[in-house]
Amino acid sequence: MANKEIEQPQNQKPSTSTNTTPITQPNNGINLDDVESGYTIFLRKRWWFVLILALVSVGLGFISPPYGIALFIIVIASSRYFYENDLFHAFADTNHFNYQKKGQLVGQTGLIFNIGHGIKFKDIVSGVYQDHPLLLFIYDYTIGYGKGSHSYHRAVISINFGKSLPAFTLRRHRILQILDEEGESLRSKGFTEKVNLEGDFNKHFQVFIRPNTQDDVLSVLTPDIMEMLIGLDKYEVEATDNGDLNVYSSSYITKKQGLIDVFNVIKALSPKIGNFVSRQKAISNATQRDNA
Numbered sequence: 001m002a003n004k005e006i007e008q009p010q011n012q013k014p015s016t017s018t019n020t021t022p023i024t025q026p027n028n029g030i031n032l033d034d035v036e037s038g039y040t041i042f043l044r045k046r047w048w049f050v051l052i053l054a055l056v057s058v059g060l061g062f063i064s065p066p067y068g069i070a071l072f073i074i075v076i077a078s079s080r081y082f083y084e085n086d087l088f089h090a091f092a093d094t095n096h097f098n099y100q101k102k103g104q105l106v107g108q109t110g111l112i113f114n115i116g117h118g119i120k121f122k123d124i125v126s127g128v129y130q131d132h133p134l135l136l137f138i139y140d141y142t143i144g145y146g147k148g149s150h151s152y153h154r155a156v157i158s159i160n161f162g163k164s165l166p167a168f169t170l171r172r173h174r175i176l177q178i179l180d181e182e183g184e185s186l187r188s189k190g191f192t193e194k195v196n197l198e199g200d201f202n203k204h205f206q207v208f209i210r211p212n213t214q215d216d217v218l219s220v221l222t223p224d225i226m227e228m229l230i231g232l233d234k235y236e237v238e239a240t241d242n243g244d245l246n247v248y249s250s251s252y253i254t255k256k257q258g259l260i261d262v263f264n265v266i267k268a269l270s271p272k273i274g275n276f277v278s279r280q281k282a283i284s285n286a287t288q289r290d291n292a
Contacts, residue, residue, distance in 0.1 A: 029128075029130065030095060030129060031094050031095050032091075032094075032259055032263070034094045035090050035091050035094050035256055035259065087253065087254055087255070087256070087259070088138070088253075089123070091125060092125045092127070096127075097125050097126060097127030097134075098125070098126045098127065099123075099124070099125055100123075100124040101122065101123065101124075102122055103121055103124050104121060105121050105124065105135065105137065108158070108244075109240040109241070109242045109244050110156070110158070110240065110244065110248075111169055111182065111186060111191075111238065112139070112141070112152075112154070112185075112248065113139075114185050114189075115141070115143060115182055115185050116141035116142055117141065117142055118140070118141060118142040118151070119139075119140065119141045120141075121137055121138070121139060121140075122138040122140065123137055123138045124136075124137040125137065130270060132159050132160055132161055132162065133159070134157070134158070134159055135156070135157070136155070136156070136157045136158075137155070137156055138153065138154070138155055138156075138252065139152075139153075139154050139155075139156050140152065140153050140154075143182075153251055154248050154250065154251065154252075155248070155249040155251075155252060155253040155258065156246060156247070156248055156249075157247045157263070157266065158244050158245070158246045158247075159245045159266055159270075160242070160243050160244050160245075161243045161244075161273055161277065162243050163243050163280070164241050164242070164243060164280075165220075165239040165240060165241070165244075165273060165276070166216035166217045166219065166220055167191075167210060167213065167240055168191075168207055168208065168209045168213075168217045168221070169186065169191055169207075169208045169236075169238045170205050170206070170207050170208075170221070170229070170236055170237040171205065171206045171208065171236055172204065172205060172206075172233060172234070172236055173204065173205070173206065186208050190210045190211075191208040191209060191210060192210070192211065193208065193209050193210065193211055193214075194206055194207065194208050194209075195207040195208075195209060195214060195217070197226070199226075200230055201227075201229070204229070204230050204233040205229065205233065205236075207221065216276065219275070219276055219279075220239065220269065220272040221272075222272060224268075225268055225269060228264075228265075228268055229265070232261050232264075232265060234249065234250045235247055235248065235249055235250070235261065235262065235265060236248045237265065237269070239273070245266065245269060245270075245273065247262045247266060249262065
């Protein structure tokens with residue numbers, strides 16, 4: 001069944017400007033200031049390590065210059081690898097969250113968790129954001145088999161709001177568009193309509209929704225949110241019936257800026273979701289009073 005396209009209401013058009021508010025570090029109880037922001041800073045704070053390595057390399061260089069140079073390059077490259085693979089651990093330690101190098105996560109409701117094979121969860125961080133359960137992890141999976149297969153390595157942040165959300169999935173445009181397996185997952189979950197947004201946003205993203213939910217979805221994906229996401233178009237966003245707000249990166253997050261980006265998406269969407277939940281609660285209370 002093909003996805004049905006529906007037009008966006010006139011009063012919900014995003015700005016056509018690509019100028020976005022400068023990204024700053026989010027707060028709301030999340031500490032990113034003390035997470036080491038780059039490899040240069042990582043080494044600067046460990047100057048003693050660099051000094052010892054330089055002295056050993058120089059000493060070895062007197063015996064054999066090629067070996068001295070090779071040692072310095074190998075050790076620096078190795079330390080960079082460990083830094084880039086330790087970012088989530090450093091984030092967890094800074095915020096006093098739990099961290100697991102590997103593990104299993106059950107009950108994930110996002111569409112990407114229903115496709116592919118060779119599934120692995122890595123660098124799992126669990127904590128709390130604004131009193132809501134938070135998960136941050138790396139998700140590896142493979143679609144297809146043999147020469148036609150492709151492996152994905154995506155960072156995922158998931159916040160559970162404990163209430164049913166206006167379900168939508170926001171996907172980046174791809175060269176081959178939606179993969180067959182992912183497209184089937186969209187349809188099987190009822191996302192049979194695509195909101196035809198105007199302006200620059202429609203050039204960057206596709207928004208899939210369920211029938212008759214456009215008004216609720218656009219109460220969360222407001223024009224200011226759309227404009228911000230244009231500047232962060234390497235990320236995808238999904239809201240689920242189970243209360244999960246998921247942000248997916250297109251690949252690993254190995255630098256602090258990636259964490260800043262995903263938390264700014266969460267920070268911007270959280271008030272919109274809070275307003276939606278409050279409206280739904282008010283409607284439910286009014287209905288109960290009318291039926292009393």
